[in-house]
Amino acid sequence: NAGVMQNPRHLVRRxxxxxxxxxxxMKGHSHVYWYRQLPEEGLKFMVYLQKENIIDESGMPKERFxxxxxxxxxxxxxxxxxxxxxxxAYFCASSPVGLPIATNEKLFFGSxxxxxxx
Amino acid sequence: xxxxKQNSPSLSVQEGRISILNCDYTNSMFDYFxxxxxxxxxxxxxxxxxxxxxxxxxxxxxxxxxxKSAKHLSLHIVPSQPGDSAVYFCxxxxxxxxxxxxxxxxxxx
Numbered sequence: 001n002a003g004v005m006q007n008p009r010h011l012v013r014r015x016x017x018x019x020x021x022x023x024x025x026m027k028g029h030s031h032v033y034w035y036r037q038l039p040e041e042g043l044k045f046m047v048y049l050q051k052e053n054i055i056d057e058s059g060m061p062k063e064r065f066x067x068x069x070x071x072x073x074x075x076x077x078x079x080x081x082x083x084x085x086x087x088x089a090y091f092c093a094s095s096p097v098g099l100p101i102a103t104n105e106k107l108f109f110g111s112x113x114x115x116x117x118x
Numbered sequence: 119x120x121x122x123k124q125n126s127p128s129l130s131v132q133e134g135r136i137s138i139l140n141c142d143y144t145n146s147m148f149d150y151f152x153x154x155x156x157x158x159x160x161x162x163x164x165x166x167x168x169x170x171x172x173x174x175x176x177x178x179x180x181x182x183x184x185x186k187s188a189k190h191l192s193l194h195i196v197p198s199q200p201g202d203s204a205v206y207f208c209x210x211x212x213x214x215x216x217x218x219x220x221x222x223x224x225x226x227x
Contacts, residue, residue, distance in 0.1 A: 004161070033215070042124075042219035043162070043207060056214060091161055106152060107215060109161035 002027065004094050005074075006110035013082050014118050021077040021113045025094030031055075032075045033107060034067060037089045049075060050098060082117045089114050121145050122210050124218035132226050137195040139221050141208030144189065148210040153182060153193050156205045156220070165206070166193070198225045 005024040013019050025032050030051050035043040045059040049069040060067065064082075069075040079086055093107035123142045131137045141151075150169040154162035168175040168182045168191065175182050181194045195202055203225045208218040 006161075035217070040219075043209075043217040045214050045216060048214065058214075093161075106164045106167065109154075109163070111159070111161045 004029075004092060004108050004110035006090075006092050006113050008113060009111065010114045010116070012116045012118060015083055016081050019079040019082050019086070019115055019117075021079075021090050021092075021115070022074045023077070023092030023094075023110060024074040025092075026096075026108050029094035029096050029108070031095045031098045032069050033093045033095075034075075034077050035091045035093065037091065037112075039088070043091065046077070048098075055098065079115075082115075084117050087115055087117045120218075122208055122216050122218040124206075124208055124221050126221050127219070128222040128224065130224040130226055131198050133200060134197045137193075137198045137202065137223055137225070139193040139195075139206050139208075139223065141191050141193075141218055142189060143191075143210050145210070145212065146186075146189065148212050150211050151182070151184065151191055152209040152211065152215070153180075154207040154209060154217075156207060162207055195223075198223075200225050200227065 007022050032049045034046040037043050047060050047067045048056040052071050064080045066078045089112045091109050091112045093109045095107050121144050152167045153165040155165045156162040166177050166180045166182050168184050173184050184191045205220045205222050207220045209215050
């Protein structure tokens with residue numbers, strides 16, 4: 001039973017290019033969460049999705065960032081026209097049920113994608 | 119506006135001693151709390167949780183204490199081992215899961 005898979009592990013983009021980050025949740029999980037970790041910072045919530053639906057995008061910047069979780073395939077976090085300040089580690093997590101989750105549930109995280117913008 | 123605060127960026131503890139990591143929160147509506155451990159270049163892994171209706175949860179060397187009146191929780195690791203060196207994140211759950219900035223724990227030989 002594979003865990004949460006994120007790819008690529010490392011992504012280098014030049015300013016103005018687009019970045020696409022992929023996340024395949026654990027088998028049987030239909031809820032996906034994206035978090036961003038800036039250097040020396042904690043994990044900042046970005047967006048929470050269920051299959052084909054965005055449940056909560058209150059942590060997403062209003063411009064250039066979008067996320068989807070189609071019926072088939074991985075969840076995609078898309079950053080258009082990247083800037084240096086987008087350089088960060090982006091983590092995806094999944095859970096079998098949605099929020100608020102029960103005390104015996106938890107989020108399972110992927111290993112993250114390190115985005116570097118030159 | 120930080121709802122979950124870990125005020126110690128780092129902590130050094132001698133191997134075999136007790137490590138105590140602290141976390142404060144501002145929102146009394148949080149349902150329960152999680153601790154995650156993170157090694158460099160890896161994703162966070164779940165460590166232990168506690169419901170808001172409990173004041174203590176223990177799992178092996180790890181114990182989490184919750185003081186609701188003070189809006190404070192702590193993670194105790196005893197005895198501390200070299201493999202415990204990592205960044206520890208406190209998280210609080212309501213309609214979203216909010217993480218603190220983390221505390222880097224160094225276990226000294």
